Amino acid sequence: xxxxxxxxxxxxxxxxxxxxxxxxxxxxxxxxxxxxxxxxxxxxxxxxxxxxxxxxxxxxxxxxxxxxxxxxxxxxxxxxxxxxxxxxxxxxxxxxxxxxxxxxxxxxxxxxxxxxxxxxxxxxxxxxxxxxxxxxxxxxxxxxxxxxxxxxxxxxxxxxxxxxxxxxxxxxxxxxxxxxxxxxxxxxxxxxxxxxxxxxxxxxxxxxxxxxxxxxxxxxxxxxxxxxxxxxxxxxxxxxxxxxxxxxxxxxxxxxxxxxxxxxxxxxxxxxxxxxxxxxxxxxxxxxxxxxxxxxxxxxxxxxxxxxxxxxxxxxxxxxxxxxx
Amino acid sequence: xxxxxxxxxxxxxxxxxxxxxxxxxxxxxxxxxxxxxxxxxxxxxxxxxxxxxxxxxxxxxxxxxxxxxxxxxxxxxxxxxxxxxxxxxxxxxxxxxxxxxxxxxxxxxxxxxxxxxxxxxxxxxxxxxxxxxxxxxxxxxxxxxxxxxxxxxxxxxxxxxxxxxxxxxxxxxxxxxxxxxxxxxxxxxxxxxxxxxxxxxxxxxxxxxxxxxxxxxxxxxxxxxxxxxxxxxxxxxxxxxxxxxxxxxxxxxxxxxxxxxxxxxxxxxxxxxxxxxxxxxxxxxxxxxxxxxxxxxxxxxxxxxxxxxxxxxxxxxxxxxxxxxxxxxxxxxxxxxxxxxxxxxxxxxxxxxxxxxxxxxxxxxxxxxxxxxxxxxxxxxxxxxxxxxxxxxxxxxxxxxxxxxxxxxxxxxxxxxxxxxxxxxxxxxxxxxxxxxxxxxxxxxxxxxxxxxxxxxxxxxxxxxxxxxxxxxxxxxxxxxxxxxxxxxxxxxxxxxxxxxxxxxxxxxxxxxxxxxxxxxxxxxxxxxxxxxxxxxxxxxxxxxxxxxxxxxxxxxxxxxxxxxxxxxx
Numbered sequence: 020x021x022x023x024x025x026x027x028x029x030x031x032x033x034x035x036x037x038x039x040x041x042x043x044x045x046x047x048x049x050x051x052x053x054x055x056x057x058x059x060x061x062x063x064x065x066x067x068x069x070x071x072x073x074x075x076x077x078x079x080x081x082x083x084x085x086x087x088x089x090x091x092x093x094x095x096x097x098x099x100x101x102x103x104x105x106x107x108x109x110x111x112x113x114x115x116x117x118x119x120x121x122x123x124x125x126x127x128x129x130x131x132x133x134x135x136x137x138x139x140x141x142x143x144x145x146x147x148x149x150x151x152x153x154x155x156x157x158x159x160x161x162x163x164x165x166x167x168x169x170x171x172x173x174x175x176x177x178x179x180x181x182x183x184x185x186x187x188x189x190x191x192x193x194x195x196x197x198x199x200x201x202x203x204x205x206x207x208x209x210x211x212x213x214x215x216x217x218x219x220x221x222x223x224x225x226x227x228x229x230x231x232x233x234x235x236x237x238x239x240x241x242x243x244x245x246x247x248x249x250x251x252x253x254x255x256x257x258x259x260x261x262x263x264x265x266x267x268x269x270x271x272x273x274x275x276x277x278x279x280x281x282x283x284x285x286x287x288x289x290x291x292x293x294x295x296x297x298x299x300x301x302x303x304x305x306x307x308x309x310x311x312x313x314x315x316x317x318x319x320x321x322x323x324x325x326x327x328x329x330x331x332x333x334x335x336x337x338x339x340x341x342x343x344x
Numbered sequence: 345x346x347x348x349x350x351x352x353x354x355x356x357x358x359x360x361x362x363x364x365x366x367x368x369x370x371x372x373x374x375x376x377x378x379x380x381x382x383x384x385x386x387x388x389x390x391x392x393x394x395x396x397x398x399x400x401x402x403x404x405x406x407x408x409x410x411x412x413x414x415x416x417x418x419x420x421x422x423x424x425x426x427x428x429x430x431x432x433x434x435x436x437x438x439x440x441x442x443x444x445x446x447x448x449x450x451x452x453x454x455x456x457x458x459x460x461x462x463x464x465x466x467x468x469x470x471x472x473x474x475x476x477x478x479x480x481x482x483x484x485x486x487x488x489x490x491x492x493x494x495x496x497x498x499x500x501x502x503x504x505x506x507x508x509x510x511x512x513x514x515x516x517x518x519x520x521x522x523x524x525x526x527x528x529x530x531x532x533x534x535x536x537x538x539x540x541x542x543x544x545x546x547x548x549x550x551x552x553x554x555x556x557x558x559x560x561x562x563x564x565x566x567x568x569x570x571x572x573x574x575x576x577x578x579x580x581x582x583x584x585x586x587x588x589x590x591x592x593x594x595x596x597x598x599x600x601x602x603x604x605x606x607x608x609x610x611x612x613x614x615x616x617x618x619x620x621x622x623x624x625x626x627x628x629x630x631x632x633x634x635x636x637x638x639x640x641x642x643x644x645x646x647x648x649x650x651x652x653x654x655x656x657x658x659x660x661x662x663x664x665x666x667x668x669x670x671x672x673x674x675x676x677x678x679x680x681x682x683x684x685x686x687x688x689x690x691x692x693x694x695x696x697x698x699x700x701x702x703x704x705x706x707x708x709x710x711x712x713x714x715x716x717x718x719x720x721x722x723x724x725x726x727x728x729x730x731x732x733x734x735x736x737x738x739x740x741x742x743x744x745x746x747x748x749x750x751x752x753x754x755x756x757x758x759x760x761x762x763x764x765x766x767x768x769x770x771x772x773x774x775x776x777x778x779x780x781x782x783x784x785x786x787x788x789x790x791x792x793x794x795x796x797x798x799x800x801x802x803x804x805x806x807x808x809x810x811x812x813x814x815x816x817x818x819x820x821x822x823x824x825x826x827x828x829x830x831x832x833x834x835x836x837x838x839x840x841x842x843x844x845x846x847x848x849x850x851x852x853x854x855x856x857x858x859x860x861x862x863x864x865x866x867x868x869x870x871x872x873x874x875x876x877x878x879x880x881x882x883x884x885x886x887x888x889x890x891x892x893x894x895x896x897x898x899x900x901x902x903x904x905x906x907x908x909x910x911x912x913x914x
Contacts, residue, residue, distance in 0.1 A: 053789025056830075057797065059395055061472050062808065062817040066830035068471035075532040105393045105536035114555050170595060178599045185605060186596045191379075191558045191587050290592040295385075295556020299592070308789060 022336065026329070033325045040321045041093070041314075045086055048310050054078060055102040055308045076102060089314075099311035103304070108315040112297060116282060116319075118188060119289070119296035122212060123281035126219035131274045133220070134227025138270075139263050141228065142235035153228065161225030169218050169291040176214055183214045186293035215292040219285075223277075230273055234266040241265070268339060272331055279327035282320060376913060377560075377585045378892060381597040381609040385556060385590045389542050391510060392470050393535040397810070401610060402559055402588060404905060406448075406544035407510035410440055410458070414575050415898035415906045418689065418813060420504065421575045424453070424511060424545070424568065426489075429503065431853075437494045438502065444489070445568035447513050448544040453568075455485035460514035462493070462506075464521055468531050476505040498851045500858055504814035513543045547581040547909050559588040569909060582894070582912035601627065601886055608887040610903045615673040618884060626890040632901045633677055633686035634883045638763065638807030639875040640752070640770065641795075645827075645836035648741050649802065653718035655873040657711040659698040661773045668879055671765045675884060679877035681866045683815050686880065686899045690815045692863035695870035704776075705733050711777050718742060726777045736778025749780040750802035753794065756785040763805045766878060770805075795834050804834075805878070810900065818865050819846040822874060837874035890914065 055076065056069045073079050077088065092099060098108045134157075141153040160168075177185045184190060193199045193207040238244065239262055247257045286298040297316060304313035336342045386399035394403055410425040422428065426441040445453040462483050465473045479499045484492040495502060516539075524533040541550050547569065548561035562585040564570075569579035589606055591597035597609045598617050602624060613621065613629065621627050640662070642649040649655060664678045677684065680700070683691040699707045712727045723738025739747045754760075754767035767783035774781040781803070786794065795801050811817055820826055823846050826833035842865060849861035869875065883901040893914050896906035 052787070053793050057789045057792045059472075061395060062811070062820050062832055063472045063475050065471075065475055066826075066828060068469070068474065069830045071469060071531060072471055075529045100532075100536050104387050105390060106388075106538060118556070173596060173599065178603055181603075185600045185603060186591060187557055187589070189554060189557050191554075191560065191589070194554060194557075195552070195560060195587075291596065293556070293590060293592040293596060306787075306789075 022333070026333070029329050029332070033329065036325060037318075037321060041090075041318060042086070044314055044317050045089060046082070048305075048308075048313055049082055049085065051308070053308050055310075057308070098315045101304070101309050101312040103307055103309045103312070108312045111300065111312060112315060112319065115295060115297040115300055118294060119282060119298060121208075122215055122288075122294055122296065123219065123285065124278060125212075126216050126223060127274065127277045127281050129216070130220050130223035131227050131270065131277075134224040135231045135263075135267060135270055137224070138228040138231025139235055139258065139266070142232040142239065142266075143258055145236060150232075154232065157225030157228040159225075160221045161223075161229070163222065165218070165222055165285070166287050166291050168222065169215070169288060172214050172218050173291070184211050186291075187211055188293075188295055215288055215294055218292075219288060227270055227273065230270050231266060234269050235262055238262045238266040264338070268335065271334060271338060275327050275331035275334070276324070279324040280320070282323050376583070377587050378583045378608070378908075378911060379587045379589055379606040381591050381600060381606040381611070382588050383591060383594065383597065383609075383611040386559065386588075389539045389550065389553070390535065390537055391512060391539075391542075392468075392473070395472060401903065402550075402561070403510070403542075404546070405548040405561055405586065405908060406542055406546045406550060407512055408445075408545045409508045409510050410442070411507045412905060413508075413813060413898070415896050415904065418687070418899060420507070423574070425507070429507065435494060436496075436498065437492050439490060439492045440507070442489045442491065443568050445545055446566040447515075448549040448564050448566055449515075450566060451513075451515060452488070453511070453513070453545050454488045455491035456488075457511050457514050458491045459483040459485050460518065461509060461511045464512070464517060465509070467521070468524070468534050470531070470534070473509065476501055476509065480506070498853050500850055500852055501814055501816050503853075505812060505816070511545065513545075516543050547579075547905070548586055551585070556590060558590065561586045561588075575906075577896075577906065577910055579909045580912065581909055583892070586908065598886070601888060604888060604890070606888075607892055608885070608902075610885070612881070613884040613886050615675050615884070617886075621886050626888050628887055628889045630885045630887070630895065630897055630902045631675070631882050632885075632897055633684065633899055634809055634880060634901070635684055635687055635811050635813060635899055636807060636809045636880045637679065637682055637684060637811060637877060638766075638805070638879050638881065639679075639682070639877045640766075640803060640805050641835045641875050642803050642873070643799070643801050643836060644838075644874050645799070646802075648747055651718065651742075652872055653714055654720075655876075656698060657714040657777070658774060658779070659873050659876045660711040660714060661707050661777055661779075662698075662770055662876060662878070663704065663707065663773065664878055665701070667766055667769065671762055671769065672879060672881055676879040676881045679880050680870065682818060682821070682869055682875060682877050683862075683866060684811075684880040687813055687815070690813075690859065690862055692866040694863075695867050704773075707773075708733050708736075708777050712736075715739075715777075722778050724778070733776075735776065739778040739780070747780060749782060751782050751784045753791050753801055753804040754783055754785050755788045755791060755806075759788050760807075762881065763807060767805050796830055796832075799829070799834070799836065806834075809881075813899070815862055816850060818862065818869070819850055822846070822865075822869060835874035837869075837872065839868065839872065842868050842872075 054073065056072050077085060100107050101111055104111060137153050141150045144150045173185055177183045188208060188211050190207050193203055244257060244262055247261050282297065286302040288294065289296040289298045300312065301316045304316060382398050382401065384398050386402050387396050388394050388399055389403065391403050391407055394400055408424050410423060411420040412423040414421045424442055424445055426443045429438040429440045431438055442455060447453055462477055462480060465477045466480065479496045480493055481496045482494040486492060520537050521534065524530045527533040544550065544564050547564055547567045549564045551562045552560040563581050572579050594614060600606045601609050618629060621629060642655055644650050668674065668676045668678055680697045681692050681695045685691050699710045702710065708726050712725065719742030721740045722736055724734065724736060726734060726736030728734050741747055752767045752771055754764045757764040764785050771781045771783040795804050820832045822833055822837045822842055824838040824843050827836045827838060845861050845864050849858055849865065852858040852861060885901050885903060887895060891914055892911050894911045895902040896904060896910055898904055
């Protein structure tokens with residue numbers, strides 16, 4: 020009952036915070052220098068043409084009126100059309116978002132699983148070679164500049180060795196081949212996904228490893244670990260059943276938030292690997308003053324992050340019975 | 345440890361299977377298609393919304409104009425049209441006869457389609473197109489293959505720009521136009537209309553667009569030019585189709601070209617890649633001039649830039665040869681007039697060239713002479729009493745007021761490193777003569793709004809990569825009518841003599857007479873220097889030579905309709 024009351028309270032907070040974010044975003048984008056027409060450096064575009072476009076896009080209205088229109092449209096489920104593509108932003112996001120989720124969510128889950136596992140091992144062997152190697156490896160891969168790493172991966176595994184495609188998400192040879200079935204197409208996507216996935220994995224697993232290692236080292240000092248040893252439990256049982264579940268709590272927060280932010284994609288990764296995700300579109304929309312597309316993308320991120328915070332909090336109570344709301 | 349080894353082996357086997365399966369399935373069937381890399385995804389297949397270069401690259405294979413430029417002479421030659429337009433002075437009309445041509449659905453391309461295209465542009469006042477149709481009074485279609493354009497007044501751009509408009513099918517657009525007209529926002533409704541599969545009158549037809557991956561065009565068997573000789577060239581297409589592949593960065597596109605995943609990268613290859621590419625026997629670099637203009641502009645509405653002597657002195661201090669050799673690494677052409685030299689017919693070479701070829705010392709001395717003669721003074725002049733060059737300081741205007749610090753606005757280096765670097769080097773050259781300039785990179789959208797919208801600036805460096813071959817844009821850029829918010833006369837240049845010649849040039853239909861007027865306009869601009877033309881970068885395009893041949897070079901590179909109609913498998 021208390022938990023339900025807590026969720027109810029948090030949901031009200033989320034709605035309020037969401038509308039604050041919406042308002043800030045709206046004014047931030049509209050007050051930024053430039054407009055969708057200012058980038059059209061075509062001498063054939065007369066001032067009258069530019070004015071006509073501005074008028075038809077409703078950008079000649081006072082800002083507060085534009086804001087009210089936006090609110091009204093938003094509450095009725097209309098997110099508008101992209102100024103750049105001329106298509107409903109929902110369609111554009113709907114087209115790109117699954118690709119981002121496929122790559123980034125998979126990479127975060129994979130990184131978290133491996134990071135937590137290796138973090139557990141490293142902390143158990145604290146001060147030994149295994150620990151040093153794992154910690155050093157995690158630090159190196161985690162701090163490498165992502166585009167550089169991506170290009171090196173492409174150069175070695177795609178260009179030199181030819182194991183993977185250089186960029187993209189699909190091959191035209193497969194997708195234009197009428198004989199290629201669903202399985203071939205799925206393998207083709209996985210084949211294209213391998214390099215960006217490994218790159219993202221290498222960049223991300225280190226952070227989970229380090230968080231888990233640090234958390235485990237703290238947990239191993241707890242009294243109940245000593246009690247476990249006194250009871251004669253095996254080292255494996257103490258590590259896997261007593262220390263690791265308790266140490267994993269901070270990692271859960273980190274993974275939860277990373278999963279939420281994964282829908283934002285990564286403009287750099289998506290650009291280098293030409294992965295048709297939402298990250299590149301987001302950067303493009305902001306730099307080209309494509310307000311509807313930029314607003315909708317950011318609002319989507321905001322809502323997912325807000326909700327995932329709530330989910331992480333609830334999950335906390337589930338994972339740690341000591342926590343009650 | 346055992347588990348770790350087991351897991352590692354499992355991962356390695358999975359990767360091997362994936363690699364083998366992926367590579368084998370992608371080689372299942374080899375298509376004989378020309379694969380072209382694009383640097384960005386085209387934004388739309390709606391020709392009226394398509395203001396980006398990449399959409400144009402795809403759409404230009406489908407929608408065709410009545411006339412096109414010959415790649416060698418750059419003269420307009422009939423394409424969809426059967427012959428030259430017939431002029432009737434009395435009715436101020438042009439009659440054009442159309443070739444027998446079909447749309448990709450097998451229906452006939454008629455004069456109705458041409459008239460419909462013109463009327464659609466006029467009815468909706470479609471941005472970027474209306475300026476070349478606004479002066480058309482009426483379009484008649486005496487028969488299926490004859491179209492007659494009645495003009496309100498003589499307009500030179502009718503021949504060079506109106507007649508090169510891409511023709512759209514009435515059957516496809518009439519319903520769209522009707523629905524748009526009835527909507528609350530007709531223009532936006534028209535621009536936002538999604539074209540799923542456009543009809544084509546060109547060499548290729550649209551087949552499929554996989555967002556973020558590729559666009560596939562197949563050979564159009566109904567193409568009017570198939571197997572014909574046009575402009576002395578045997579027209580194909582000689583390939584089964586084109587696959588436009590999208591790349592996020594030039595790095596990966598170049599790697600794909602080297603690897604053979606694409607046959608051409610339709611974008612300027614930066615000089616840094618050229619040496620590496622030249623080492624590959626199967627790759628050829630085509631280097632051609634663009635019809636571009638990169639320049640420094642002044643805000644002549646305000647002090648001190650309203651003084652032509654200061655503008656000339658700045659022009660004298662700028663060493664264009666240095667910019668081309670050091671910043672462009674030799675991949676550019678020096679510009680003295682606003683019309684690029686590659687546009688041979690219209691470019692006037694007889695214009696003032698400020699200290700052309702002079703070294704730094706001579707430039708500073710010459711600039712010092714110009715400014716001193718105009719009444720400028722210095723705390724420390726850049727040339728001492730013995731004629732030695734020293735670091736100038738404290739320049740004062742002829743009215744005795746110290747010259748205020750001013751900015752040279754440039755796009756940021758991540759947008760265009762050449763313009764950003766040019767701004768920095770010009771800043772140093774001006775400072776050496778005691779002129780207090782500071783280069784300031786600014787986000788492109790903000791820069792345009794500052795210069796074109798707010799008109800609050802001192803000087804700027806901007807450029808156009810692909811201007812129209814008909815230099816009517818000079819009128820746009822410098823006519824006093826366009827000195828207004830969002831107008832193209834960004835410098836605020838006002839000269840009644842120029843205005844009068846510009847007006848006359850736009851209504852002169854005789855090409856030779858018009859050329860003389862255009863030359864006069866260039867001379868006036870070079871004399872008054874509201875803009876200092878700097879350079880026109882060369883376009884380096886890379887293709888593989890092992891599978892295809894027959895690329896056609898012209899001003900603006902090999903990416904043109906001629907190339908794609910003549911390129912053939914080896």
